[in-house]
Amino acid sequence: MYEIGVTAQFEAAHRLVGNFGAATRLHGHTYRLEVIVSGEQLTADGVLYDIGRLREDVDALTAALHYRNLDEVPGLAGKNTTAETVADYCWATLAPPLRGRGLAALLVRVWESPQVYAARIDRLDPADPAREMR
Numbered sequence: 001m002y003e004i005g006v007t008a009q010f011e012a013a014h015r016l017v018g019n020f021g022a023a024t025r026l027h028g029h030t031y032r033l034e035v036i037v038s039g040e041q042l043t044a045d046g047v048l049y050d051i052g053r054l055r056e057d058v059d060a061l062t063a064a065l066h067y068r069n070l071d072e073v074p075g076l077a078g079k080n081t082t083a084e085t086v087a088d089y090c091w092a093t094l095a096p097p098l099r100g101r102g103l104a105a106l107l108v109r110v111w112e113s114p115q116v117y118a119a120r121i122d123r124l125d126p127a128d129p130a131r132e133m134r
Contacts, residue, residue, distance in 0.1 A: 001040055006034075013069045016081065031065075031110060035058050091120040
């Protein structure tokens with residue numbers, strides 16, 4: 001199995017709903033986004049996927065989130081913007097151009113601090129969509 005990955009960073013605010021103590025007040029993070037694509041075969045050029053294109057897609061995503069209130073971002077608005085929810089949103093945003101390219105899985109980690117992250121990993125082309133790795 002091969003993998004490639006890129007990381008990016010963005011600043012954003014949010015507030016949690018529920019029993020999250022001080023995190024229910026508006027607060028911010030310097031988020032780190034880690035994106036890893038895996039697959040079993042390289043292309044004829046000897047690459048798994050164009051890492052430059054992956055970098056562009058990740059940069060576009062983080063630019064759309066940078067200095068935003070995540071609670072107001074389309075796709076996140078109305079949801080409890082936990083790190084898990086943000087990871088799911090990022091996965092769903094990045095997955096479409098990766099599908100159908102012979103890649104196995106996409107892993108997205110959203111770091112809220114150097115010690116804390118949430119992640120989503122799923123197959124990119126599941127044989128049965130109901131059997132994704134969730």
